[in-house]
Amino acid sequence: MNSEPLLSYRVSAEYRGKGAVLRDVQFEIGQGEIVGLVGRSGEGKSTIASSILGLLPLKGGKCTGWIHFQGRDLLSLRDGEMRRVRGKAIGFVPQSPLAALNPNLRLRAQLDEAWRAHQEGSPDWKPLLQSVSLPDEVSFLRQYPRSLSVGLAQRFQIALAILHRPALLLADEPTSALDSVTQGEILSLFANLNRRYGIAILYISHDLASVASLCHRVAILHQGTIVECGLAEEIFARPQHEYTRRLIAAIPNVPGRSNLDAGGPSSDESRARGILAEHGV
Amino acid sequence: MKAARIGAILLLALVAAGALMPERWAAGRYDQQFRELPDAPPSAQFPLGTDAVGRDRLSRLLYGTRVSLLLAPAAALLSCLAAGLLGGIAGYAGGFTDRAIVSAADFFLSVPWLLLLLIVRACLPLDVSPAASVAITFALLGLMGWAAPARIVRAAVASLMDSEFVLMARARGYSSWRVLLRQLLPNVTPVLLAQFWIAVPAYILTETTLGMLGLGVAEPLPSWGGLLRELEGVSPLDQPYLLAPAILLAAVVGSLQLILPREDYPV
Ligand SMILES: Nc1ncnc2c1ncn2[C@@H]1O[C@H](COP(=O)(O)OP(=O)(O)OP(=O)(O)O)[C@@H](O)[C@H]1O
Ligand SMILES: [Mg+2]
Numbered sequence: 212m213n214s215e216p217l218l219s220y221r222v223s224a225e226y227r228g229k230g231a232v233l234r235d236v237q238f239e240i241g242q243g244e245i246v247g248l249v250g251r252s253g254e255g256k257s258t259i260a261s262s263i264l265g266l267l268p269l270k271g272g273k274c275t276g277w278i279h280f281q282g283r284d285l286l287s288l289r290d291g292e293m294r295r296v297r298g299k300a301i302g303f304v305p306q307s308p309l310a311a312l313n314p315n316l317r318l319r320a321q322l323d324e325a326w327r328a329h330q331e332g333s334p335d336w337k338p339l340l341q342s343v344s345l346p347d348e349v350s351f352l353r354q355y356p357r358s359l360s361v362g363l364a365q366r367f368q369i370a371l372a373i374l375h376r377p378a379l380l381l382a383d384e385p386t387s388a389l390d391s392v393t394q395g396e397i398l399s400l401f402a403n404l405n406r407r408y409g410i411a412i413l414y415i416s417h418d419l420a421s422v423a424s425l426c427h428r429v430a431i432l433h434q435g436t437i438v439e440c441g442l443a444e445e446i447f448a449r450p451q452h453e454y455t456r457r458l459i460a461a462i463p464n465v466p467g468r469s470n471l472d473a474g475g476p477s478s479d480e481s482r483a484r485g486i487l488a489e490h491g492v
Numbered sequence: 493m494k495a496a497r498i499g500a501i502l503l504l505a506l507v508a509a510g511a512l513m514p515e516r517w518a519a520g521r522y523d524q525q526f527r528e529l530p531d532a533p534p535s536a537q538f539p540l541g542t543d544a545v546g547r548d549r550l551s552r553l554l555y556g557t558r559v560s561l562l563l564a565p566a567a568a569l570l571s572c573l574a575a576g577l578l579g580g581i582a583g584y585a586g587g588f589t590d591r592a593i594v595s596a597a598d599f600f601l602s603v604p605w606l607l608l609l610l611i612v613r614a615c616l617p618l619d620v621s622p623a624a625s626v627a628i629t630f631a632l633l634g635l636m637g638w639a640a641p642a643r644i645v646r647a648a649v650a651s652l653m654d655s656e657f658v659l660m661a662r663a664r665g666y667s668s669w670r671v672l673l674r675q676l677l678p679n680v681t682p683v684l685l686a687q688f689w690i691a692v693p694a695y696i697l698t699e700t701t702l703g704m705l706g707l708g709v710a711e712p713l714p715s716w717g718g719l720l721r722e723l724e725g726v727s728p729l730d731q732p733y734l735l736a737p738a739i740l741l742a743a744v745v746g747s748l749q750l751i752l753p754r755e756d757y758p759v
Contacts, residue, residue: 264663298665305663310656315678324674328665371664 224274234435243409247426265293299329302372304382308364312356319352362393500747511558518551523712556714568691570634575641583649600639625710641687
């Protein structure tokens with residue numbers, strides 16, 4: 212791994228008429244690293260993703276600070292320069308894959324559009340579709356989004372996100388709309404893309420089990436600040452912050468796994484260990 | 493239902509054929525006067541009789557159909573283009589532009605146009621050339637009708653601008669033009685098309701109303717509204733053939749309503 216981090220983030224953000232949502236949030240993502248960003252609903256996880264893409268103004272928000280990425284401060288880029296970063300150097304995988312596809316364009320057209328946003332001609336779609344385990348047939352691309360299942364749509368979204376081989380992938384709760392089997396498939400797809408192409412991933416989730424199985428490092432977001440950040444094993448084994456402990460304690464018990472008493476750091480620890488072991492971390 | 497639709501299509505085709513080739517069916521041009529035969533009852537030569545100055549009614553009806561059926565879709569096209577442009581700008585730009593355009597549309601919708609037209613017309617000289625009257629009617633229909641569809645287009649565009657996939661297009665680095673042409677337009681077109689199909693029969697009826705009030709297409713050019721003026725002061729029981737334009741109007745508008753695309757447009 213390179214010593215210089217791929218992304219170095221330090222931002223405060225607020226929405227119009229809402230007040231501060233992020234208070235001096237700091238974290239780094241190394242080259243080819245998968246970082247999990249965890250927090251309950253409304254803690255500001257999506258706000259972080261939007262700020263990296265420079266899309267906060269569209270939602271009526273603004274941010275101050277810096278976001279160093281590939282030797283530049285994204286927050287000081289002009290609109291045209293930022294547009295060339297979006298989708299090209301930084302890919303984005305949304306939470307609701309179907310809603311994030313244009314209902315009146317065939318998949319082929321959406322693929323071409325995503326390509327032409329940054330390059331001439333048309334993309335080499337066969338290997339692309341293969342790399343996300345989608346059928347590499349013309350008939351698949353002739354479909355409209357409405358005939359896709361959520362799982363297929365999310366694979367297609369991932370294909371669009373890695374189209375230009377970005378250095379960083381932002382995945383904002385990419386599995387929360389999926390059933391648990393499909394969730395597992397998408398998670399291993401992320402791990403695969405990370406291994407094969409060295410794409411770094413910011414994996415945003417409130418699902419600790421999936422974070423434990425996928426991420427190298429984890430940052431815990433609470434009330435607009437990062438309360439804890441470290442290697443995934445260590446955070447799950449020895450959570451330092453009260454909020455982290457509560458999150459880990461809230462992971463639902465699976466019948467058959469030994470969980471003797473609720474509450475207390477030691478039982479949290481064993482529970483997290485169980486999860487980590489189950490996911491092969 | 494299916495039989496009714498087929499019947500409607502056949503009827504419209506028949507009307508179109510009649511309107512396209514009036515000379516094949518009728519005794520003379522719409523303005524040709526058979527001076528020796530004014531106010532003639534129906535006969536083999538003149539199936540609907542002749543009017544007060546001896547013009548063949550069937551010929552006038554067929555030519556009038558042509559005028560009415562060309563005017564309405566053309567005006568509907570005009571108002572839909574205006575609605576697409578203004579409503580699109582309002583929904584896309586938001587803010588002050590949006591409020592200004594919506595206020596203008598609300599104002600347009602609240603004006604009693606017919607009354608205003610009658611007043612304006614009363615102040616102007618009565619003799620307008622037929623070509624000018626067609627142009628005026630076209631402009632009136634087209635410009636008066638932009639407001640309602642513009643508000644619908646505006647609402648559609650505004651909700652599209654907030655939609656996930658447009659935000660996603662931004663996140664993928666699409667330029668504003670690409671967002672406009674490739675993301676918004678394909679989703680607004682069905683909305684506009686539906687508005688167009690709603691406007692056509694409505695404009696046919698409005699044109700007829702204007703014609704009956706003497707505000708529409710001017711003599712000697714015939715239109716359905718103008719032809720219906722003949723009913724003034726006579727009993728249709730005595731001369732039932734004078735009802736032909738009204739029957740044709742009802743049949744055509746009814747048929748259009750039957751065959752209009754009814755699917756909900758996806759937004
Ligand atoms: N456009 C907006 N305008 C005003 N406030 C907003 C806006 N978007 C989000 N917020 C607020 O900012 C806070 C953080 O929102 P954000 O969407 O980043 O949370 P999140 O962690 O992604 O939540 P979730 O898990 O529900 O996606 C929330 O309290 C939310 O109400
Ligand atoms: Mg979110």
